[in-house]
Amino acid sequence: xKQKTVLLIVLGLVLSLSIQPNHPWDVQMLAAPPPDSEPWGxxxxxxxxxxxxxxxxxxxxxYRSIIERFGYPDAxxxxxxxxxxxxxxxxxxxxxxxxxxxxxxxxx
Numbered sequence: 001x002k003q004k005t006v007l008l009i010v011l012g013l014v015l016s017l018s019i020q021p022n023h024p025w026d027v028q029m030l031a032a033p034p035p036d037s038e039p040w041g042x043x044x045x046x047x048x049x050x051x052x053x054x055x056x057x058x059x060x061x062x063y064r065s066i067i068e069r070f071g072y073p074d075a076x077x078x079x080x081x082x083x084x085x086x087x088x089x090x091x092x093x094x095x096x097x098x099x100x101x102x103x104x105x106x107x108x
């Protein structure tokens with residue numbers, strides 16, 4: 001019983017920390033890259049394999065690792081790189097100020 005209680009407390013803290021506002025990596029969810037985002041990369045989007053892999057990333061990730069695995073993003077703005085999935089949806093990778101990917105943002 002003690003282990004379950006400790007686990008629930010730890011999970012509660014993790015969930016609480018993950019939804020706190022005003023973290024440097026908090027980014028508003030957008031339907032697509034913002035209109036004023038900068039086109040980048042080759043504009044071809046991700047392959048099927050890459051589209052699956054990007055959604056299974058564990059964070060944090062180094063910028064260089066992301067570029068080596070997925071190539072340059074299709075668009076970028078400030079601290080978010082946007083990739084177009086094979087099904088036409090977009091995902092964004094939010095970066096901290098020290099160029100570490102900290103979370104994936106799903107666009108509708």
